[in-house]
Amino acid sequence: MGASAGDKTLRNRALTIGSLIVFAAFLWWAEEGVDAYKVRIINLIAINAILGLSLNLIYGMAGMFSLGHAGFMAIGAYVSAILILSPDQKLAMWILDPIAPWLLDVQSPFLVSLIAAGAIAAVFGCIVSIPVLRLGGDYLGIATLGFSEIIRILITNFTPITNGPLGLKGIPPHASLLMSYGVLAVLLFCMVRLMNSNFGNVLRAVRDDEIAAKVMGIDTFKIRVLAFTLGCFGGGVGGALMGNLITTIDPKMFMITQTYSLLMIVVIGGLGSITGSVIGAVLVTTMLEWLRFVEDPITIGSLYIPGIPGMRMVIFSMLLIAVIIFRREGIMGMREFSWGWLLRDNARVNANDAK
């Protein structure tokens, strides 16, 4: 006899809260106890997970192939950076053109800038999506890619607002481990609630068969615009955190390759799986860091092997091709992690036990 359903919910909730506390304690210790390089990678995992999740919402859950995430990241990163830089820093930094006067004295706390970053990216996402979402499939991908490039070119040329190709430097490093993982936790909570709600069902219906969803009376266009806008909000927040972690941003950071690595995270983890995107972020981030060794010179005794520039990305792209050819559904497919799955108390196992 298994425990009743109510007991299990209680147990799962206790397990979730317990593991969150343990993990928060680990982060609190890691901030000081681990060397700066590792802290940075752990931090980058959280940011990539945020970005991967927001892309997954657009692509995996709502079925809209978007290649424009880097553009929305760029908007978020710039909004946040401009909001938290001090007026003195701004005066010193804008060399090519003086900064627009109305921007000079604008300054806000970090959290406000984070929300503003997401909100402005979402506004742009909404504006872009209304014309673009009339397209389907790969045309949509190309059109979003076009918009992402346009955003990047605008940022490069709107010198009074963005400081142009020089980028922004000396952004105060607000993205501590607890901050990044805190944002990730909030996002995870929202995503899980969202996908378990009726909105989640509607989203899946639109993705799996748009015409059938329309027949059921769903305003598919509105749903897709909403999902795209929410995804862009996440992209903006992720971009802002990224800027705060690296402390310098410039337009070249937000090229199409940035979108590709997010796509890699989502595809490896499994399209449409929240758990998958987190696993994908962990794997891709650590792998990209670990692969740096192939580009560094290695000395074994008297043997000197020079580093090979570009090799890291060669291996990375080969992995992407291999995953898509041999395991298209990624690691998780569309499955999700649950305590029940971990503790093996699903129906099939129980039935086997009874025999």
Place this chain on the structure above:
Amino acid sequence: MFMQHFINAIGLGSLYGLIAIGYTMVYGILRLINFAHGDIFMLGAYFIFFATISHGLPWAVGAMIAIAGATFCGLLVDRIAYRPLRNAPRISALISAIGVSFFIENFTVVVFSGMPRPVVQPAALMAPITIGSVRLVPLALMVPAIAFILVAALLWMLYGTKPGLAMRAISYDIETTRLMGVSVDKIIALTFAIGSALAAVAGILWALRYPRVEPFMGIMPGFKAFIAAVFGGIGSVPGAMIGGIVLGFVEIMSVAFFPTLSGYRDAFAFLLLVVILLWKPTGLMGGKLEDKI
């Protein structure tokens, strides 16, 4: 002055057109955006660079080697990265294409290093000639001439020969064509070969015209050629050429007449893409878009 810009625009546009043909033919048959196509173009430029400048072969021989090499690479890409995904969802093949593009670019960095290399232009093509008030180099005329001859040959091939008929049939309905006894895989390979060869020609001419090669040189021309293909109506060879020339004109003329906008040069192409997709997603020469249920 206007004539000068006109010739530059035709030259740039016909190069975009040559690359766009590869996109449009592959998309017409497989409904796949071959992201790696711009990189095949880059390989063409690299092969001619190494054949002629590094190994001192004559340009004609170098061009043969470059075309053969790039064609081989195009076929290899199809065999390894696209053919296993023929029955998969289209987006899977697209992601595979992105992976291949990434791979070719970085593999080129590994093998040839990321450093841009200057191309020495042959003197015969660079001796200026004067026609009326226009001074130009023979190369500027050679580029569009070669492009138009190749397009004419391709159109003859598509509309006058059996393989061309098979290609057009596949783009209508691949399954029925297979049932008719056409070996579809061979025809698809032929499509990739033709597209890659034309991209290699564009790469060679590009390396001569804008004398520099580097591993990421294919990205922007690739995107723009794709935009040209969409503009002209994807699936249509004359459309790709027209789209390419329109794009060449938009780029050259906007910068020529509004020099302050030169920073936005690349944005114009993408803006054109967004506008055409919204206004007429099937492009200038494209047919009606059908909703399949």
